Amino acid sequence: MWQRSLLFRLIESDKTGRWVLAVIAVFAVLIPFLNLVVPQGSFFHVPTYVVTLLGKYLCYALLALALDLVWGYCGILSLGHGAFFALGGYAMGMYLMRQIGDRGVYGNPELPDFMVFLNWDALPWYWLGFDHFSWTLLMIVLVPGLLAFVFGWLAFRSRVTGVYLSIITQALTYALMQAFFLNDFGFGGNNGLTDFKDILGFDIQADTTRAALFFISAMVLLFTYLLCRFITLSKFGRVLVAIRDSESRARFLGYRVEHYKLLVFVGSAVIAGIAGALFVPQVGIINPGEFNPVNSIEIVIWVALGGRGTLYGAIVGALIVNYSKTFFTGIIPEMWLFALGGIFVVSTIYANRGVIIGLVLGVFVLNFSAPLLIGTLLGQFLLLAKFFTIVFISAVYFEKLFIKFKHVVLPLLSSLRHKKPEADAAS
Amino acid sequence: MTISTDAYTSILYLNGVTKSFDGFKAINNLSIDIAAGELCAIIGPNGAGKSTMMDIITGKTKPDQGEVRFKDNIDLTRYDEADIANLGIGRKFQKPTVIESLSIWQNVDLALAGGRGIWQTMFAKLSAEDKNKIERILDLIGLSAKRDELAMNLSHGQKQWLEIGMLIIQEPEVLLVDEPAGGMTDVETMATARLLKEISADHSVVVVEHDMEFVRALDCRVTVLHEGSVLAEGSLEKVSADERVVEVYLGR
Numbered sequence: 001m002w003q004r005s006l007l008f009r010l011i012e013s014d015k016t017g018r019w020v021l022a023v024i025a026v027f028a029v030l031i032p033f034l035n036l037v038v039p040q041g042s043f044f045h046v047p048t049y050v051v052t053l054l055g056k057y058l059c060y061a062l063l064a065l066a067l068d069l070v071w072g073y074c075g076i077l078s079l080g081h082g083a084f085f086a087l088g089g090y091a092m093g094m095y096l097m098r099q100i101g102d103r104g105v106y107g108n109p110e111l112p113d114f115m116v117f118l119n120w121d122a123l124p125w126y127w128l129g130f131d132h133f134s135w136t137l138l139m140i141v142l143v144p145g146l147l148a149f150v151f152g153w154l155a156f157r158s159r160v161t162g163v164y165l166s167i168i169t170q171a172l173t174y175a176l177m178q179a180f181f182l183n184d185f186g187f188g189g190n191n192g193l194t195d196f197k198d199i200l201g202f203d204i205q206a207d208t209t210r211a212a213l214f215f216i217s218a219m220v221l222l223f224t225y226l227l228c229r230f231i232t233l234s235k236f237g238r239v240l241v242a243i244r245d246s247e248s249r250a251r252f253l254g255y256r257v258e259h260y261k262l263l264v265f266v267g268s269a270v271i272a273g274i275a276g277a278l279f280v281p282q283v284g285i286i287n288p289g290e291f292n293p294v295n296s297i298e299i300v301i302w303v304a305l306g307g308r309g310t311l312y313g314a315i316v317g318a319l320i321v322n323y324s325k326t327f328f329t330g331i332i333p334e335m336w337l338f339a340l341g342g343i344f345v346v347s348t349i350y351a352n353r354g355v356i357i358g359l360v361l362g363v364f365v366l367n368f369s370a371p372l373l374i375g376t377l378l379g380q381f382l383l384l385a386k387f388f389t390i391v392f393i394s395a396v397y398f399e400k401l402f403i404k405f406k407h408v409v410l411p412l413l414s415s416l417r418h419k420k421p422e423a424d425a426a427s
Numbered sequence: 428m429t430i431s432t433d434a435y436t437s438i439l440y441l442n443g444v445t446k447s448f449d450g451f452k453a454i455n456n457l458s459i460d461i462a463a464g465e466l467c468a469i470i471g472p473n474g475a476g477k478s479t480m481m482d483i484i485t486g487k488t489k490p491d492q493g494e495v496r497f498k499d500n501i502d503l504t505r506y507d508e509a510d511i512a513n514l515g516i517g518r519k520f521q522k523p524t525v526i527e528s529l530s531i532w533q534n535v536d537l538a539l540a541g542g543r544g545i546w547q548t549m550f551a552k553l554s555a556e557d558k559n560k561i562e563r564i565l566d567l568i569g570l571s572a573k574r575d576e577l578a579m580n581l582s583h584g585q586k587q588w589l590e591i592g593m594l595i596i597q598e599p600e601v602l603l604v605d606e607p608a609g610g611m612t613d614v615e616t617m618a619t620a621r622l623l624k625e626i627s628a629d630h631s632v633v634v635v636e637h638d639m640e641f642v643r644a645l646d647c648r649v650t651v652l653h654e655g656s657v658l659a660e661g662s663l664e665k666v667s668a669d670e671r672v673v674e675v676y677l678g679r
Contacts, residue, residue, distance in 0.1 A: 235551040238533055242526045249524045252485060253597065254512035254543045263545050 010229045017229070017312035021222060024315075027054070028218030032211035048207050052282050055214040057322045059279035062221050064302045064318035065311060066271035069228050071300070072309035073237060074264050075244030077162075079296050080169030081272050083176050084144035086290035088273025090180075091143055093193035093286040094127060095136035096204070100197050113195070114188045124186045133200060140277040141270050148269030149262065156258040156265075161247065170293050177291030192287025199281050210282070217278045221315070224271055228311050231267075240264060301340065435499040438463045438601045438631040439484060444493030445655075446479055453479040454490065455655035461601070463498075466627035468634045468642045471652035472675055477635045478521065480652070481603050485518050486511040498600070513543060517599030521606045521635075523586035527579035531570050531589060534578050535561050538593035560596060567622070568592035583610040591622065601631040608641045620644035639663075651675070 011018050031054060034046040063085050070076040102109035106116040111123060129135040151172060155165055183189035202209045231237050242250040243257050251257050280286045289295075298321075306317025321340070328336040439461040446454040454476045461467055471477055482488035483495060486508045495503040503511060512518075526534050539557060542548065553561075565571040568588040573581070578589060587607055594602050607623065608616040620641055623632055627647075636642050642649060642663055649666050651659040653675050659666045666672050 231549070235536070235548040236545060238526075238529055238537055239548055241529055242537055245526045245528055246524050248487075248508070249520075249526065251508040252512050252518045252520075253538050253593070254509050256509045256543065256545075259545055 006230075007226070010226050010233065014229065014312070016310075017225070020312040020315055021225060024058075024218055024222060028215050028222075032215055035211050036207060048210050051207075051210050051214050053326065055210070055217050055282045056279060057319050058214070058217040058221050059275045059282070060299075060302070060322050061315040061318040062217070062224060062275035062278070063272050063299055064306070064314035065221070065224055065228060066268040066275065067299050068303050068308060068311055068314035069231070069271070070264055070268040071303060072311075072314070073232055073244060074240040074261060075247075076261060076265060077166045077300070078169045078265070078268075079166045079293065079300065080171075080173035081268070081299050082293070082296035083169075083173035083291055084148060084269040084272035085276035085279070085295075086173075086176070086180075086286065086288075087144045087147065088140045088276030089280040089286040089290060090187060090193065090276075091130075091136055091139040091273070092277035092280045093196075094130040094139075094187075095133060096196040096199060096281060097193050098127075098131045099199065100195065103197055104195070112188070112193075114183075114191065115186075118183055126186065140273050144269040144273030144276075145266050148266045152262045152265040153258075156261045159258075170296065173291050173296055174293050177288050177293075180288035180291060188287070190288065192285060192289075193280075194285040194287075196281065196284055204281055204284070213278065213282050217282070220274060220278060224274075225311060225315070231264075232311065236260070435463060437461060437499060438465070438497065439633070440494070440496040440499070441480070441484075442494040442496075444480075444483060444490045444495060446483060446488060446490045452655050454483065457493070457652075457656050459650060459657065461631060461633060463600075464627075464629075464631055466624065466632045466634070466645065466647045467650065468636055468645055468647055469650045469652060470636060470639075470642060471658070474654075475652040476655040477652055478605065479655075481518065481605055481635065484511075484603060485516060509543070512597070512599075515598075515600035516603065517594040517597045517601070518603045519587075519590050519594050519605055519607060521609065523583065523590050525578040525581075525586050525589050525593070528577060530575050530577055531565070531581070532561065532574040534589060535564055535593055535596055538597045540596065540598040564592045564596045567595070584612070584615045587611065587619070588622075591619075591626075595626060595630075599630065601633065602626065604632060604634045606636055607634065608636060608638050613640075616641050617644055 011021065031046055031051055034044055035048060035051050038045045040047075063081065066084075067078065067081050070078055070081075097112045100112065104113040104116070106113055108116045111120060115123070130139070151169075155168065160168065179185050180187055180192075181190055187193065196204050198204055199209065199213075202212075232240070239250060239255050239260055242253070242255070243260060247257055250260075276286075276290070299318075302317040302321050303314045304317070305321060306313030306315065308314075324339060325336060328339050437460050439459070441457055441459045444454055444457045445452065457476065457480065459469075459480075469477055469480070479488060483490050484503060486503065486506050489504060497503050497511075497514060497516065501514065503514075503516075506514065526537065529537070536553065536557075539561065541557070542551065562571070565574055568591065570581075570585065570589060570592070573585075578586065581589060587609070591604070591607060594604070604623065607619050611619060616638065621644075623634060623645065626632055634642075634645060636645075646663075649661065649663050650657055651666050651669075651672050653671075658675060659669045659672050
């Protein structure tokens with residue numbers, strides 16, 4: 001008989017997730033192969049910039065997975081997950097900065113360029129240890145995890161929930177952004193950390209390094225997916241759902257809600273941190289912009305679009321939105337925000353799994369068929385035209401209404417107020 | 428599972444409990460003593476403080492003053508909801524509260540007495556004995572055939588029963604049941620009364636209820652609450668004969 005191994009148990013009931021996993025696994029091998037082995041100029045050759053781009057998407061998918069775990073399963077709508085991502089990224093960035101050594105512009109063997117520029121004479125204490133990769137790995141996990149622990153401990157113990165929690169997570173990432181913008185904070189200020197040279201002794205620009213980073217990102221994503229699957233399939237996962245659906249019921253059943261929330265929040269923050277750490281060597285920069293609250297909200301859109309509480313939906317949502325973003329910002333940059341808004345509206349209206357298939361088809365259509373592309377764009381244009389017409393008409397209408405109110409209704413009201421006694425007197 | 432009544436005499440003991448919200452005294456010098464193994468009903472008009480009393484016993488609300496004791500000497504005011512649930516006090520809410528997006532089986536499984544810690548649930552496995560327990564509860568509440576359906580697809584009455592089933596499998600020593608017959612047909616109401624009487628054979632049960640027919644069917648000691656304190660106590664016949672009770676219920 002079939003041996004019911006753990007892996008089998010995890011994907012047995014996950015029909016869509018299986019496919020998503022399979023596609024990622026195939027791409028994890030295929031893309032580096034097409035990049036490294038297939039000669040340049042061949043039709044099948046994948047250029048390195050595409051490998052990097054796809055690697056970036058995978059990091060976003062990992063980040064979306066992290067959010068789906070807390071939001072989709074436990075109902076904690078974190079609008080600050082970008083902060084954990086950025087912190088993981090900064091930890092990796094600090095290691096990469098130390099790897100530069102004396103190859104910086106100023107050639108200082110001890111200090112990164114930005115510190116030389118600020119006339120600092122010694123490395124701040126919190127930069128110590130980042131020469132070692134093992135220390136960096138520890139920090140990638142520890143810094144986001146610790147922040148999530150302290151933040152979560154305070155918030156969940158005080159029973160801050162719902163929209164209030166969302167707002168303070170947003171404040172958290174905003175505060176961190178402001179702090180990281182400061183030069184004196186010691187993380188490169190506005191410019192952040194960049195100009196990386198090596199990672200573990202390998203040239204960070206080399207095709208092989210890029211391909212390896214892509215492969216590692218895909219593997220981490222697959223492993224994390226299975227881990228999340230294990231968590232959500234266990235009784236622990238059902239307690240999370242219980243907390244999401246009815247927090248007080250979970251409490252009166254005897255579950256320590258704050259412990260559950262704290263563990264899943266910290267775990268999710270660590271995943272987000274790892275995603276950030278994989279992201280930075282691929283894009284080659286980390287700056288305070290990553291803490292921008294808008295980024296965190298975008299993560300929510302990815303998950304909402306793919307379908308929350310499904311795990312694979314988070315991955316698909318992140319991949320599709322980011323691919324579309326690249327696509328739209330490439331050909332019609334000014335349309336991107338409209339497209340994003342449109343996607344969000346569509347996913348809200350058809351909030352089920354069908355939307356994924358529709359969007360996948362849509363993306364294929366956009367990509368591979370010029371007439372259909374034009375048709376779709378025309379459709380989009382007509383929709384937008386309709387939208388703007390409605391906005392325009394309503395704007396005009398409301399303006400008229402306002403003018404009418406100001407010039408007709410208000411004087412009428414005041415005249416009525418003044419005339420009323422006379423009318424009374426007359427009668 | 429039987430309760431040894433010789434170890435302690437009262438399962439729940441409230442003495443001089445007062446709780447006010449913005450100056451309004453929801454509970455005013457309330458004293459109630461519920462004997463171990465007893466089935467009793469608490470009735471009273473809207474705003475009499477029934478739900479606040481439940482909140483105080485289960486740790487959701489802290490009283491301003493007064494004693495709340497479980498099994499003679501456990502001071503409940505020092506614990507929170509999860510602790511109190513694990514001490515052995517189960518609560519059914521007025522509005523049926525089940526986990527909507529889990530199946531009926533999973534709901535009962537969540538309530539199953541056992542480890543509540545994060546690592547215990549992460550690696551929890553159902554033993555054959557546990558499965559039997561769940562089966563028995565599903566039979567008792569008549570939802571065996573629907574075990575794999577999501578709780579959100581149940582009718583109001585079925586949700587009430589599921590919640591009662593979850594309460595029983597939690598193996599508490601005392602069950603606090605808030606309006607179990609709410610939204611039920613007459614037949615269901617009577618069946619619920621029978622179920623609660625059955626449960627009371629080996630648990631202490633406190634029922635808060637509006638429905639007089641239901642209370643009559645329970646055939647137990649009745650405590651009438653009014654404006655946050657006890658107005659009358661005794662059999663249903665005795666309290667319904669009380670003029671003050673009639674006045675409170677029928678208006679002045």
